[in-house]
Amino acid sequence: MIDILIEKIKEKNNPTVAGLDPKLDYVPEEMKAAAFKEYGETFKGAAEAILAFNKTLIDSLYDIVPAVKPQAAYYEMYGLEGLRCMKETIDYAKSKGMYVILDGKRGDIGATSEAYAKAYLGKTELGSVIQPAFDADCLTVNPYLGTDGIKPFTDQCIANGKGIFVLVKTSNKSSGELQDLKSDGKFIYEHMADLVKNWGADLIGTYGYSSVGAVVGATYPEQAEALRERMPHTYFLVPGYGAQGGKASDVAKSFNRDGLGAIVNASRSIMCAYQKNGGSLGDAAREEAIRMRDDILDALGRK
Amino acid sequence: MIDILIEKIKEKNNPTVAGLDPKLDYVPEEMKAAAFKEYGETFKGAAEAILAFNKTLIDSLYDIVPAVKPQAAYYEMYGLEGLRCMKETIDYAKSKGMYVILDGKRGDIGATSEAYAKAYLGKTELGSVIQPAFDADCLTVNPYLGTDGIKPFTDQCIANGKGIFVLVKTSNKSSGELQDLKSDGKFIYEHMADLVKNWGADLIGTYGYSSVGAVVGATYPEQAEALRERMPHTYFLVPGYGAQGGKASDVAKSFNRDGLGAIVNASRSIMCAYQKNGGSLGDAAREEAIRMRDDILDALGRK
Numbered sequence: 001m002i003d004i005l006i007e008k009i010k011e012k013n014n015p016t017v018a019g020l021d022p023k024l025d026y027v028p029e030e031m032k033a034a035a036f037k038e039y040g041e042t043f044k045g046a047a048e049a050i051l052a053f054n055k056t057l058i059d060s061l062y063d064i065v066p067a068v069k070p071q072a073a074y075y076e077m078y079g080l081e082g083l084r085c086m087k088e089t090i091d092y093a094k095s096k097g098m099y100v101i102l103d104g105k106r107g108d109i110g111a112t113s114e115a116y117a118k119a120y121l122g123k124t125e126l127g128s129v130i131q132p133a134f135d136a137d138c139l140t141v142n143p144y145l146g147t148d149g150i151k152p153f154t155d156q157c158i159a160n161g162k163g164i165f166v167l168v169k170t171s172n173k174s175s176g177e178l179q180d181l182k183s184d185g186k187f188i189y190e191h192m193a194d195l196v197k198n199w200g201a202d203l204i205g206t207y208g209y210s211s212v213g214a215v216v217g218a219t220y221p222e223q224a225e226a227l228r229e230r231m232p233h234t235y236f237l238v239p240g241y242g243a244q245g246g247k248a249s250d251v252a253k254s255f256n257r258d259g260l261g262a263i264v265n266a267s268r269s270i271m272c273a274y275q276k277n278g279g280s281l282g283d284a285a286r287e288e289a290i291r292m293r294d295d296i297l298d299a300l301g302r303k
Numbered sequence: 304m305i306d307i308l309i310e311k312i313k314e315k316n317n318p319t320v321a322g323l324d325p326k327l328d329y330v331p332e333e334m335k336a337a338a339f340k341e342y343g344e345t346f347k348g349a350a351e352a353i354l355a356f357n358k359t360l361i362d363s364l365y366d367i368v369p370a371v372k373p374q375a376a377y378y379e380m381y382g383l384e385g386l387r388c389m390k391e392t393i394d395y396a397k398s399k400g401m402y403v404i405l406d407g408k409r410g411d412i413g414a415t416s417e418a419y420a421k422a423y424l425g426k427t428e429l430g431s432v433i434q435p436a437f438d439a440d441c442l443t444v445n446p447y448l449g450t451d452g453i454k455p456f457t458d459q460c461i462a463n464g465k466g467i468f469v470l471v472k473t474s475n476k477s478s479g480e481l482q483d484l485k486s487d488g489k490f491i492y493e494h495m496a497d498l499v500k501n502w503g504a505d506l507i508g509t510y511g512y513s514s515v516g517a518v519v520g521a522t523y524p525e526q527a528e529a530l531r532e533r534m535p536h537t538y539f540l541v542p543g544y545g546a547q548g549g550k551a552s553d554v555a556k557s558f559n560r561d562g563l564g565a566i567v568n569a570s571r572s573i574m575c576a577y578q579k580n581g582g583s584l585g586d587a588a589r590e591e592a593i594r595m596r597d598d599i600l601d602a603l604g605r606k
Contacts, residue, residue, distance in 0.1 A: 021414075021415070021418075023418075024428065024429070024430075032430070036430050041429045041430035041431060041432040042429060042432070042434075043427075043429065043434065043436070045429065045430070046427075046429045046430075071411075071415055071418075073409070073411060073415045073416070073418035073419040073422065074415070074418050076418070076419065076422040076423075076436065076437075077418045077419070077421045077422040077427045077436055078427060078436060079390070079422075079427070079436035079437065080383060080386055080387055080390060082436070083383055083386050084383055087382070087383060103411075105409070105410060105411055105445070106376070106408070107408060107445065108374075108376060108406075108408055109473065109474065109475040109542075110475060111324075112324070112374055112376045112377075113376070115324075115326075115374075115376035115377050115379070115380045116376045116379065116380070118380045119376065119379040119380040119382075120379075124346075124349075124380045124381060124382070125327065126327070126344045126345060126346065126348065126349045127327075127335070127339050127344035127348070127349075128344060129344040129345070131345075131346065133346070133379065133380055133381060133382035133385070134379075134382065142408070142410065142445050142447055143447070143481065144445055144446070144447045144470055144473070144481060144482070145470075145473050145475055145477065145478055145481075146475070146477030146478055146479070146480035146481055146482075147477040147480060148475050148476055148477040149475060149477070167447055167448075170412065170447070170448050171412065172412040172413060172448055172449070172451050172452060173451055174448065174449030174450040174451040174452070175448055175449055176449070177449035177450060177498060178446065178447060178448075178449055178491070178494065178495065178498075179447070179449075181484075181486040181487070181491065181494060182486055182487075183484040183485055183486045183491070184484070184485075188481070188484065188486070188491070191481065191484060192481065195480065195481075239412075
């Protein structure tokens with residue numbers, strides 16, 4: 001439920017999420033060396049190094065940052081051990097009170113989306129037993145297949161108090177090839193925005209926002225501003241701040257006047273702050289997370 | 304490389320792929336009972352039941368069907384044990400000479416797509432060691448993010464002789480909400496078709512087909528016919544035959560006059576043939592696979 005995320009954002013006065021997209025290159029040498037020494041240069045060794053990396057980041061951020069966003073691809077590339085690391089990262093972040101947005105951009109025909117929805121937001125039947133598989137709080141979803149590919153996710157949101165963010169306008173350079181085409185006087189991302197609004201209409205919580213959110217990149221501030229007006233009750237997950245080029249004044253356009261309505265992601269700038277600025281992994285990440293928070297709160301104050 | 308798939312299709316004179324989307328409900332009772340007895344009603348028990356199910360299907364099909372298509376969602380819903388089962392299914396099918404199309408519909412911004420591409424079509428660096436994680440032959444990919452989300456996949460296709468099928472016109476009922484919008488006189492699925500053509504232009508093999516294929520549903524035969532003309536060098540992965548309503552005369556529209564150009568998927572009708580027609584799991588699946596093959600070859604002969 002979006003209410004849980006909003007409460008964590010309010011409690012920490014921090015509308016940001018730390019992306020956990022851990023390439024092995026980002027892991028401090030001594031952390032990598034220790035894991036490889038114990039487990040060899042194997043998937044297990046890599047996964048253990050990344051898990052230590054993630055735990056250090058979570059330990060240094062959980063009291064000031066409301067949420068983490070593990071990016072599934074970076075765990076899947078380390079095979080089964082990588083996925084074990086993803087699961088343990090989700091569990092660890094939740095145990096520290098953080099909201100977990102799993103960035104998997106899943107989406108398929110109805111029956112298959114139902115399986116994805118169970119995997120990440122619901123529970124799986126195992127004979128007479130029912131258990132959650134990955135149990136994130138929220139999942140990113142790809143809308144290319146339309147309503148029947150989304151409904152299984154919203155069903156799980158309702159059943160289990162979870163949320164989704166649906167891709168609307170993504171932060172990458174070539175996002176416009178499809179998303180900026182115009183049809184019936186509306187951009188495709190506007191068509192998607194209208195669909196997302198409908199999908200979320202019955203899931204609006206205490207603060208006036210729906211548990212069906214939208215991904216809106218920081219790198220397209222004009223489009224974000226128009227989308228903000230178009231879908232006032234939709235929470236935005238905003239990637240593209242920092243390393244991808246989005247500035248605080250850009251991401252400010254994704255917020256409403258209530259200071260809510262958006263959560264801004266930064267991954268590399270936090271994970272790799274120690275490489276750029278020196279200091280320990282945890283201290284540098286915390287410092288950068290504070291800088292980012294203040295940068296964005298400042299831009300919101302100026303708005 | 305699409306050549307490998309085409310050779311397997313020619314060798315077996317069978318342009319079909321068996322979908323492995325194994326719900327626990329599809330697994331014969333005694334197979335389930337045996338796994339639950341040994342491992343309990345746990346993810347491990349479910350995964351072992353599904354692995355036995357998949358192996359029985361593969362054993363009964365590998366000499367007549369060129370390819371399998373495991374659907375990632377149905378493994379992810381059984382957590383880490385489910386993913387182990389997916390990996391072992393991929394390996395087992397390959398050991399039997401089958402071509403493995405992993406249906407994961409992945410896609411993200413460039414750096415993240417690169418991680419997905421390594422996970423499923425490439426290799427992962429582990430210190431000085433480089434190893435494949437899941438190592439399928441081919442992956443389905445979602446194009447919502449445009450070229451820079453696709454290029455990492457085509458890079459891995461070139462480096463490792465792999466293939467991708469990109470969603471163009473999907474088989475589900477609401478696919479038209481986005482895909483049938485019209486922009487500049489072209490449907491969105493036609494825009495995507497033109498992009499797919501470009502993405503695959505440099506990957507055309509011996510038989511005149513590209514390793515960058517397209518997903519085109521059997522349930523929209525008119526659109527398939529138009530797309531077939533629009534992209535003559537693109538191989539089509541055709542879902543929607545059988546349980547979803549597509550007939551042999553419908554899927555015939557996705558083929559070229561050379562008898563190539565498409566591979567038709569059936570999942571439930573093969574996996575659950577024993578429930579419908581009686582007989583053992585393996586025998587019923589084999590019989591249905593032969594019926595499907597002949598049904599389609601017959602429709603192609605009539606074309």
